[in-house]
Amino acid sequence: MNENLKLLSVVIPCFNEADGIPTLVERLLAMKQGLADVTNVEFIFVDDHSTDTTPQMLTELSTRFDFVKFLRLSKNSGSHIAIIAGMAHSKGDAAVFLAADLQDPPEMIGSMFAKWKEGFDVVWAVRQERLGVSKTSLFFSRMFYYFLNRMTNMKFPSQGADYALIDRRVMKGLVDSAGSKPSLVALIVWLGFKQIELPYVKEERKFGVSKWNLSKKLNAFADAFVGFSYFPMRFMSMMGFVAAFIGFLYAIFVIVMRFVVGDPIEGWASLMVVILIIGGLQMLMLGVLGEYLWRNLEESRKRPLFLIEDQKGIEQ
Numbered sequence: 001m002n003e004n005l006k007l008l009s010v011v012i013p014c015f016n017e018a019d020g021i022p023t024l025v026e027r028l029l030a031m032k033q034g035l036a037d038v039t040n041v042e043f044i045f046v047d048d049h050s051t052d053t054t055p056q057m058l059t060e061l062s063t064r065f066d067f068v069k070f071l072r073l074s075k076n077s078g079s080h081i082a083i084i085a086g087m088a089h090s091k092g093d094a095a096v097f098l099a100a101d102l103q104d105p106p107e108m109i110g111s112m113f114a115k116w117k118e119g120f121d122v123v124w125a126v127r128q129e130r131l132g133v134s135k136t137s138l139f140f141s142r143m144f145y146y147f148l149n150r151m152t153n154m155k156f157p158s159q160g161a162d163y164a165l166i167d168r169r170v171m172k173g174l175v176d177s178a179g180s181k182p183s184l185v186a187l188i189v190w191l192g193f194k195q196i197e198l199p200y201v202k203e204e205r206k207f208g209v210s211k212w213n214l215s216k217k218l219n220a221f222a223d224a225f226v227g228f229s230y231f232p233m234r235f236m237s238m239m240g241f242v243a244a245f246i247g248f249l250y251a252i253f254v255i256v257m258r259f260v261v262g263d264p265i266e267g268w269a270s271l272m273v274v275i276l277i278i279g280g281l282q283m284l285m286l287g288v289l290g291e292y293l294w295r296n297l298e299e300s301r302k303r304p305l306f307l308i309e310d311q312k313g314i315e316q
Contacts, residue, residue, distance in 0.1 A: 008039045008113060009092030013082035014058065014100040015048040020206065021057050024102055031106045032067075039113060040067075044090055045100075046082040047072040055310070062312035069314050074307040080184040085306045088175045089314050096165045097184075103203045104163040111198060112165040121170050121193035125163040128199035161185060163200075167193065178305055239285070243278060 010028070014021070032041045045058045045068065055072050062070040071085055083097045094116050098104040104125065112123040166174070166188060173191045174184075189195075 006039045006093045007091060008035070008041050008109075009044055009086075009090035009095040010041060010106075010109065011044045011046065011083055011086030011090060011095055011097045012100050013046045013048055013079040013086070013097075014050060014054050015076065015079070015082075016050045016052045016054060017100040018050075018052045018054045018057055020100065020102055021054065021061075023206075024100055024106075025061060027102070027106045031109055034107075035110055035113065042067045042069060042090070042092060044069045044071065044086040046086040048079065048082045049073050049076040049309070059310075059312055066313065070310075070312040071308055071314065072310040074309040077306055080182050081178075081306050083184060084175060084178050084182060085308070087171045089311075090171065092171075093168050094165055095168075095171055096163075098163045102206055105200065105203060108163075108198070108200055109165070115196055115198065116165055116167065119194065120196045121167040122188060122195040123165040124161045124195065124197045125200050126161050126197045127202045155189065161197075164188065169193070182305070239281060243281065 012024075017024075028043060032043075035041060043065075045061070047055045047058055047070070049072065055070075058068075058070045058072075062068045069089070071089060073082060073085060079099070086097070087095055094113070096109050096112065098106065098109075108125055112125065115123045162185065170188065170191055170193055174187055177187060177191070
């Protein structure tokens with residue numbers, strides 16, 4: 001290794017990716033060779049407690065190559081926590097994180113590194129097009145980022161991004177501020193620094209199946225909104241004010257009609273509708289409050305974000 005060169009860390013979370021790891025490693029090694037004149041590269045594979053042969057394959061890789069590091073989390077914690085674990089154990093002056101499913105082309109790292117050398121602290125690889133994804137998934141993905149941009153004071157890539165290069169300072173801020181429910185993209189945007197976007201085509205998955213199911217998407221949606229937006233709380237306050245104001249006007253109307261008409265206003269059905277609507281809104285608001293309170297409880301417990309079950313090539 002040329003010690004005068006900068007060190008670039010490539011963090012790759014893995015969960016049951018045994019079928020695609022040989023092809024992934026082949027492309028990563030080719031990418032490393034292409035960057036040999038401008039930077040040293042280390043690869044940090046973080047196994048998110050896989051149940052197939054992924055950890056054995058990664059252990060063998062870390063034995064073969066001194067620039068390959070391996071971490072295995074003690075339980076399945078999600079790709080965002082796995083990436084943060086890799087960042088916490090990286091030594092690079094900058095770091096790239098990308099998925100192990102080969103939908104994010106490793107060959108783009110060279111262009112991202114060049115932008116970092118120009119002075120950008122965060123280089124986003126923004127999905128210009130996504131191959132092999134249904135129109136329904138594309139629609140909901142765009143809605144997710146649309147609402148994030150409208151309901152927070154941060155600017156997210158409109159097409160979405162889950163592949164980026166970040167400077168060492170950003171890495172430190174990311175690890176230090178992760179919290180108990182980290183939303184990786186939102187955290188990096190929130191940290192600030194000088195950022196730029198590079199478009200790319202997200203490739204179709206060639207090996208295995210996607211682990212990004214509906215439940216995980218909903219959890220990511222909730223984590224991003226609760227962690228970085230006060231809109232739900234403000235919306236609840238406004239709804240409460242509007243409901244109280246309408247109720248006050250209706251009370252005046254009932255009192256006036258009682259004295260003018262002389263008989264109470266009939267309408268049991270309409271009254272029940274009003275009660276059910278208000279009751280439903282109250283339950284919804286309590287649910288939103290519960291989300292905020294639960295996350296506050298998680299933070300107050302100060303539990304570790306991740307625990308390492310096994311590691312190879314990582315200095316203590």
